[in-house]
Structures are given as C-alpha cells and as structure tokens.
Amino acid sequence: MTTAKGYAAHNATEALSPYDFSRRVVGAKDIKIEILYCGVCHSDIHQVRNEWGGTNYPIVPGHEIVGRIIEVGAEVRNFKVNELAGVGCLVDSCRECDNCKKGLEQFCRNGFTGTYNGADKKSGGFTYGGYSNQIVVDQDFVLHISDKLPLEKVAPLLCAGITTYSPLRHWKVGKGHKVAVVGLGGLGHMAIKLAASFGAEVTMLSTSPSKQKDAAQLGAHHFALTTDPEQILALTGKFDFIIDTVSAAHDYNTYLQMLNTDGVMVCVGAPPTPSQIVAFNLIGGRKSLAGSLIGGIAETQEMLDYCSEHNITSDVEVIAISEINTAYERMLKGDVRYRFVIDMSTL
Amino acid sequence: MTTAKGYAAHNATEALSPYDFSRRVVGAKDIKIEILYCGVCHSDIHQVRNEWGGTNYPIVPGHEIVGRIIEVGAEVRNFKVNELAGVGCLVDSCRECDNCKKGLEQFCRNGFTGTYNGADKKSGGFTYGGYSNQIVVDQDFVLHISDKLPLEKVAPLLCAGITTYSPLRHWKVGKGHKVAVVGLGGLGHMAIKLAASFGAEVTMLSTSPSKQKDAAQLGAHHFALTTDPEQILALTGKFDFIIDTVSAAHDYNTYLQMLNTDGVMVCVGAPPTPSQIVAFNLIGGRKSLAGSLIGGIAETQEMLDYCSEHNITSDVEVIAISEINTAYERMLKGDVRYRFVIDMSTL
Numbered sequence: 200m201t202t203a204k205g206y207a208a209h210n211a212t213e214a215l216s217p218y219d220f221s222r223r224v225v226g227a228k229d230i231k232i233e234i235l236y237c238g239v240c241h242s243d244i245h246q247v248r249n250e251w252g253g254t255n256y257p258i259v260p261g262h263e264i265v266g267r268i269i270e271v272g273a274e275v276r277n278f279k280v281n282e283l284a285g286v287g288c289l290v291d292s293c294r295e296c297d298n299c300k301k302g303l304e305q306f307c308r309n310g311f312t313g314t315y316n317g318a319d320k321k322s323g324g325f326t327y328g329g330y331s332n333q334i335v336v337d338q339d340f341v342l343h344i345s346d347k348l349p350l351e352k353v354a355p356l357l358c359a360g361i362t363t364y365s366p367l368r369h370w371k372v373g374k375g376h377k378v379a380v381v382g383l384g385g386l387g388h389m390a391i392k393l394a395a396s397f398g399a400e401v402t403m404l405s406t407s408p409s410k411q412k413d414a415a416q417l418g419a420h421h422f423a424l425t426t427d428p429e430q431i432l433a434l435t436g437k438f439d440f441i442i443d444t445v446s447a448a449h450d451y452n453t454y455l456q457m458l459n460t461d462g463v464m465v466c467v468g469a470p471p472t473p474s475q476i477v478a479f480n481l482i483g484g485r486k487s488l489a490g491s492l493i494g495g496i497a498e499t500q501e502m503l504d505y506c507s508e509h510n511i512t513s514d515v516e517v518i519a520i521s522e523i524n525t526a527y528e529r530m531l532k533g534d535v536r537y538r539f540v541i542d543m544s545t546l
Numbered sequence: 547m548t549t550a551k552g553y554a555a556h557n558a559t560e561a562l563s564p565y566d567f568s569r570r571v572v573g574a575k576d577i578k579i580e581i582l583y584c585g586v587c588h589s590d591i592h593q594v595r596n597e598w599g600g601t602n603y604p605i606v607p608g609h610e611i612v613g614r615i616i617e618v619g620a621e622v623r624n625f626k627v628n629e630l631a632g633v634g635c636l637v638d639s640c641r642e643c644d645n646c647k648k649g650l651e652q653f654c655r656n657g658f659t660g661t662y663n664g665a666d667k668k669s670g671g672f673t674y675g676g677y678s679n680q681i682v683v684d685q686d687f688v689l690h691i692s693d694k695l696p697l698e699k700v701a702p703l704l705c706a707g708i709t710t711y712s713p714l715r716h717w718k719v720g721k722g723h724k725v726a727v728v729g730l731g732g733l734g735h736m737a738i739k740l741a742a743s744f745g746a747e748v749t750m751l752s753t754s755p756s757k758q759k760d761a762a763q764l765g766a767h768h769f770a771l772t773t774d775p776e777q778i779l780a781l782t783g784k785f786d787f788i789i790d791t792v793s794a795a796h797d798y799n800t801y802l803q804m805l806n807t808d809g810v811m812v813c814v815g816a817p818p819t820p821s822q823i824v825a826f827n828l829i830g831g832r833k834s835l836a837g838s839l840i841g842g843i844a845e846t847q848e849m850l851d852y853c854s855e856h857n858i859t860s861d862v863e864v865i866a867i868s869e870i871n872t873a874y875e876r877m878l879k880g881d882v883r884y885r886f887v888i889d890m891s892t893l
Contacts (some may be wrong), residue, residue: 251830298807306807308783369832436655452820460645460653466825473799473822475601478813481837484653485716487810487834537627 210361222321223335230341231233231270232284233293237329238263238513239354241385241446244527246316255316261329262288262314263357265350266543275338283344284501287357288493290314290326290340302495304340330520333456333522334545345507352512355385356503358493359513363390363442364502365494366465367397372440374398379434379441380419381454383410385513386444386467391417392511394442402438404454414538417514425453436484438462448472455480456486513538519545551575561596570669570682578617579631585610585702585860588732589795591874592726593663599778602663608676609635610704612697613890622685630691632850634704637661637673637687639789648796649842651687677867679893686872689847692854699859702732703850705840708862710737710789711849712841713812714744719787721745726781727766727786727876728801730757732860733791735884738764739858741789751787751801760883764861781827783831784808801829802835835844860885864893 225231243260245251263284274312278284291312292304292431299307307322312319315328328334344353363386372378378399386404394401394419402421403414411422423430434457439453452475454464462484469490481488494502506512514537518526526539572578573772590607592598610635615625625631638659639651646654659666662675675681691700710733711872725739727748734750740763741748750761757767770777781804788801794813799822801811809831816837826834841849853859861884865873873886 262686267655288737303807366832393837451823460650466828469825473824474821475820476835478816478837481813481818481835483837484840485713485838486836488823488828489833490825490830492829 202282209257212239225270225272225335226321227272227274228270228338228521229272229335230278230284230338231335232264232266232341234264234266234329234334234515234543235531236265236354236543237261237331237341237360237541238385238515239518239523239530240358241525241530241542243330243385244530247527252382253316255325258316258325259327259329260315261331261541262286263315263354263359263538263540264329264334265344265354269333272338274450278338278341278343283346283350284312284491285342285344285353285357286329286334286336286340287342287361287425287499288314289315289496290336291320294339296369299357302497304495305493307340313530328463330523330541332543333494342503344503348510348512349505351517351542352515353503355389355508355513355515356506357499359385359389360393360506361494361502362386362393362467362491363444363501364393364505365498366442366467366489366491367393368498369491370440370463370465370489372399376400377402377437377459379404379454379457381425381440381441381443382404382445383407383414383447383537384444384533385535385538387415388413388514390435390442390444391419394453396509396511399440404441407533431457436460440500441465442467444468446470448474450475451488452477453481455486458484458486459484460484463489465489465491465492513540515540517542521545525539556602567663571572572617572619572666572682573684573856574619574621575685576682577615577622577625577631577685578618579611579613579633579680579688581611581613581676581679581890583602583701583864583890584608584678584888585732585862585872585886586865586870586877587703587705588877590677591877594874594885600663602672605663605672606674606676607662608678608680609633610706610885610887611661611676611681611885612691612701612704613681614707616680619685620887625690630693630697632689632691632700632704632709633661633676633681633683633687634846635661635687635832636662636843638667643684647663651842652840677870677888677893679890687843689850690842691850694854695859698887698889699862699866700850700853701887702736702860702862703853704846706736706885707735707740707853708841708846708849709814709838710791711852712845713789713814713836713838714787715845716835716838717787717810717812719744719746722751723747723786724784724806725747726751726785726801726804728752728772728788728790728796729815730754730794731791731880731886732882732885735760735861736766737789737791738766742766743856743858746787749781754880778804781882784788785808788812791815793802793817793892795821795824798835799827801826802833805831805833807831808833810836812836812838813844814838858859860887862887864889868892
C-alpha cells in the first residue's frame with residue numbers, strides 16, 4: 200500500500216502540490232501505475248491556459264499515459280504488478296447508462312470522468328493526469344499495453360490513435376474507399392497510418408507543401424495542396440470519407456464538395472468558432488457531416504491490440520519535462536513531428 | 547401521333563408560347579400525358595421569380611404531375627393509353643453513370659434533366675413542366691399511379707412525398723425510433739404521415755402553436771414549441787432522427803442538441819444563407835448532419851405503391867390556374883394546408 204498522502208492533502212485545506220502524485224489510496228479495484236511516458240495533446244495547452252474555461256488549478260495535464268503497474272487492489276483481476284499498462288482520456292464513467300453498457304463510455308449519459316481536470320467521484324476533488332510519476336486508476340479504465348512496441352511511440356495512441364481509429368471503424372472504412380485526411384498533426388498522422396492499414400486509398404489534404412514528403416512516408420498515396428484552387432476543383436466528388444483533424448477555424452464547404460455521393464466527413468477537431476455550412480453541399484449527393492469523440496474503453500483496447508499486431512505507432516519527439524513550455528510553443532506553430540512525448544524519468 | 551408544333555416552334559425563331567404544350571413529337575420511347583392535377587411546390591416560386599438565378603423564360607413550372615396517358619411511342623412497354631401516370635422532378639438523366647445505374651438518378655454524374663427549366667437534351671432547349679395540359683416524357687421517367695386514391699391528393703407525393711420518404715428509408719427509420727419533424731408545410735406534413743406509418747414515435751417541432759392540432763391529426767404523437775427554451779431543453783438528446791424541412795434560415799444547433807447518440811439530422815430544405823454549426827454539437831454523441839434530395843425513379847415508384855397500399859396522401863387545397871398568384875402569396879405566408887394543387891381542367 201502506498202500512503203494516502205495526495206488524497207489527504209487534496210481533501211484538507213493544505214494545497215495539493217502538482218508534484219504530489221499518489222492520488223489516492225489504492226482501492227480494491229484500483230491499479231497504481233508508474234508512468235514511463237506521457238504524450239502531449241493539444242488539449243493539454245488549452246486546459247493548462249484555461250482557454251476553454253473551467254480549468255481547476257493546480258492542474259496536472261496528460262492523458263496519453265503508458266507505464267508499469269506497481270500495485271493492484273485486492274479485487275483486480277486482469278492486471279498484475281510489473282505488467283505494462285495504459286490510460287487514455289477517461290478514468291471513470293457511470294457504467295450503468297445505455298451508452299456505458301454499449302462500450303461508449305465517452306458518451307456516458309452522466310458524464311465521463313476525464314483523466315485530468317475531471318470531477319473525481321472518489322476524491323470529491325479533481326483528477327490529475329499523466330505529467331506525473333504515478334497514477335491510480337480503476338481497473339475498468341486501464342488498458343493492456345503490448346511489450347512489442349517502443350513505449351514512447353505507443354503513448355499517443357491513447358488519444359490521437361483512438362480518436363482517429365474509432366471513426367474509421369465506425370464508418371467501416373477499408374478497401375475500395377477513397378479517404379482524405381485534413382491536417383497533418385498528431386491526429387492527422389495517425390489517421391493516415393490507420394486508414395492506409397485498413398486498405399483505403401489515402402489522400403493528404405494540407406495547406407503546407409512541406410508536408411508532402413512526410414505524408415507519403417506515413418503511408419498517404421496522394422497529396423493535394425488546399426491553397427491551390429485547381430487542385431481543390433480536381434477533387435470534387437472524389438472521397439468516400441474525409442477525416443478532418445483541424446481544430447483551427449476553416450471552411451468545411453471546401454471539403455464537403457470533395458465528398459462522393461453518400462460520402463461522410465467526420466470532424467475530430469472542434470474549431471473555436473461555428474463553421475458555416477451551405478446546406479446544398481449536403482443535399483446534393485446525400486452527404487453527411489459528422490463528429491466523433493475519442494472512443495470507448497473496449498475499442499481503445501481493440502485499437503492497441505491492432506496497432507501491436509500491425510506494428511503501428513506514433514511518430515514522436517521525446518522530451519524532458521523541463522522542455523514542456525518550449526514544446527507547447529512549438530506545437531502552437533505546428534512544429535512537431537508528430538507528437539511530443541515526455542520521458543517521465545526526467546521528472 | 548400529335549403534331550410537332552411545340553417542338554418545331556421551340557427550334558424555330560418563333561417564340562414558344564407557355565400555353566403551347568405539345569413539347570415534342572412523341573418518340574418511340576415517349577409517353578404523352580394529359581395532365582389532370584399539378585402540385586405547387588415552393589421551388590416553383592423561386593424559379594418563376596428567378597430567385598435562384600438561371601431561370602430561362604418563358605418558364606412553365608410544376609413537377610408534381612398526375613394525369614392520364616393519351617399516347618405512347620412504338621417501343622413503350624410498361625404503360626398503355628388511358629392508364630394513370632405521374633411525373634416528378636426528373637424527366638431524364640444520363641442513365642450510364644454509376645449513380646444512374648444504382649437508381650440514384652437525382653445524383654446523376656452528368657446532371658439530371660429537371661422537369662422544368664432543365665436543359666433538354668432532346669429539344670436542345672429547356673424543359674417545360676406541369677402547369678400545362680400535356681407533357682411528353684421518356685417512359686423511364688414516368689411513374690405508375692394507382693386508381694385507388696384521389697388523384698389531386700396524390701400529385702404532391704411526386705415531390706413532397708418522395709423528398710421525405712427517401713431519407714426516412716435510407717436511414718432505416720421505423721419502430722423504436724424517436725423522430726422529430728421540423729417545420730409543418732408541404733414537406734413536413736408528409737414527413738409526419740410517413741414516419742408515423744413506418745412505426746416511429748413522431749414529434750412535431752414548430753414555432754407556431756396553431757400547428758399543434760393539425761400535427762396530431764396528421765399522426766404526430768407529440769408537439770413541441772421551439773420558441774419555448776424550456777421545451778427545447780427538455781428535448782436534449784431525445785431523437786434518433788430529425789428531418790428538417792425548413793428552407794428559411796434557422797439555427798441548426800438547436801436541433802443538433804436534440805439528437806441522441808449516433809443521431810442523424812437530415813436537411814431536405816436548403817436555407818438561402820449558410821448555417822452556423824458548432825462542431826461540438828456533432829462530436830459530442832457522434833452525431834451527423836446530412837442532406838437528402840428527392841429520390842430516384844425506382845424509389846419514387848416504391849413510395850407511390852407504398853402510399854397506395856397504406857392509403858397515404860397529401861392534404862391539399864385544389865385551386866384553379868387563375869388562382870396561382872394568390873396561392874403563391876399565401877404560400878409565402880405559410881398559409882396553406884398543406885399543398886396547393888392546380889386542377890388542370892381550369893386551364
């Protein structure tokens with residue numbers, strides 16, 4: 200047993216230090232993980248800077264967590280000490296609503312508990328994430344991690360991986376489909392790898408010619424520059440499926456026009472302002488504009504197993520925790536190939 | 547054989563009178579129909595007034611046509627003189643592209659020929675529609691009309707009927723589904739009748755309390771007033787499917803929030819200005835905003851047969867052709883229950 204120091208501190212008037220990582224006593228169904236790597240997601244920046252509002256300080260961000268189990272509760276069944284384990288964006292949900300029962304914990308009717316800055320039902324306070332050396336999580340929200348792949352490259356699968364895997368699977372993307380990926384960042388580079396591995400013909404759509412070479416190396420079959428009106432026009436009605444990973448404001452109509460009859464464009468990034476949609480771009484061709492949010496726990500495990508089997512990982516730049524502010528600045532400029540991952544031994 | 551008067555006139559320098567209805571010589575595959583009733587669609591007004599641009603005058607609107615066959619070409623197989631027949635929004639398409647071959651002539655890759663104001667491949671001019679006493683149409687675009695139902699109530703099925711039937715069928719709406727219909731006009735009243743007949747639980751969403759009684763009579767199980775914030779809030783996450791028939795500008799986000807997980811909102815009306823979409827309204831709950839356009843020829847026949855079998859027709863106000871301008875003015879005020887139909891014997 201570890202001490203209940205963090206838990207106690209959090210419930211006392213004493214301020215919790217962000218470096219005080221033993222979140223709570225390891226309960227009967229809990230697993231304590233020594234964190235080895237944690238990916239750096241764009242949403243970490245938004246929340247650290249309170250750009251979405253609702254940030255509760257002190258905040259410990261991070262929801263792309265891989266590590267090694269160092270303690271398990273008495274009722275933990277499927278995990279053992281010393282095994283590798285992962286934690287993604289969720290650490291709890293009601294488990295009783297129809298969506299939880301269907302494995303859609305990300306759409307829990309009573310609200311899922313985010314891995315950080317989430318209202319923590321157990322402590323009564325808020326959850327603290329993966330920029331830390333330990334985390335305690337209920338066994339139902341812990342993932343098995345294969346030892347076949349480099350761990351630092353696996354960490355981003357817990358958010359960037361599942362966020363792109365889930366819609367590709369839900370809309371049954373595969374052989375014979377023409378797929379476009381909008382935006383080549385953390386999500387976009389996983390979307391290319393996954394869509395290509397499912398057998399789709401993948402086109403990278405980017406505003407930056409410098410991304411062409413990388414897109415090809417990641418597995419994209421084609422590249423189009425969306426600053427060039429001629430290239431855009433040539434893609435009219437081309438794609439069965441578009442996965443839009445861009446969370447900056449951009450014109451959705453440009454991409455809707457590239458959909459084939461019955462085509463679907465799925466947004467996994469949420470621009471800060473509403474997007475203007477011309478209804479005829481949906482009506483002509485019976486097209487859909489959809490959204491998708493991470494994935495459920497069972498599907499996240501399925502994705503991790505798939506990636507292990509097919510040797511799919513994220514392209515990462517490993518950093519020390521001391522480099523995090525520089526990393527944030529570089530991410531804001533799109534200067535990362537394609538995910539920063541913190542080596543937690545540097546903490 | 548009729549004379550080729552209209553066809554000749556159209557190809558000569560002599561101006562074609564809109565009252566000169568023998569559009570062309572009845573070719574080997576053509577059917578000539580004496581028009582008995584023609585429904586008045588909102589798009590007639592837009593095109594007559596050139597509000598969408600691209601109107602070619604003289605224009606003869608009308609694409610909800612029912613009548614009796616008075617002549618058939620030598621190669622016409624499935625229709626006989628004296629039978630009832632219908633014509634909807636399309637009178638031709640390329641018939642060779644993948645969409646035409648799939649029965650999606652409304653999404654013909656080479657552009658379908660609209661029943662009026664369409665570029666007519668046969669005459670080299672433009673097509674003329676159903677506010678007329680005769681029309682000549684290729685057999686592949688003529689529908690069989692049952693003699694079981696009042697013809698004037700069948701006419702609007704050719705546009706308002708198929709426009710709502712097609713998306714309900716495509717998204718497999720039926721028993722166990724909660725469906726909302728936005729807007730109670732020509733399309734909306736058919737959407738209620740059809741969705742209810744498919745076994746769905748139907749809620750009418752309207753800004754007008756006066757529509758409540760009618761909605762119930764048409765088959766809606768519930769009614770909600772969308773000017774009341776409390777009623778809107780109570781519907782959060784409620785519907786599996788929303789069919790939005792409103793073509794005036796309105797806030798889509800209000801309705802997207804009413805969708806359940808994996809819910810689909812389908813627009814069959816096209817507002818004149820772009821609609822602002824908050825991406826999180828799609829991402830949270832993996833929802834879709836889609837569009838749908840009329841339906842293919844085979845599906846239109848399926849719909850007519852279904853309506854005949856289930857005694858489903860449009861609620862109409864029959865008018866004389868001399869009343870058309872008053873009818874347009876009343877339609878613009880939403881003052882019609884729920885479709886004007888011209889009795890062509892008044893021409």
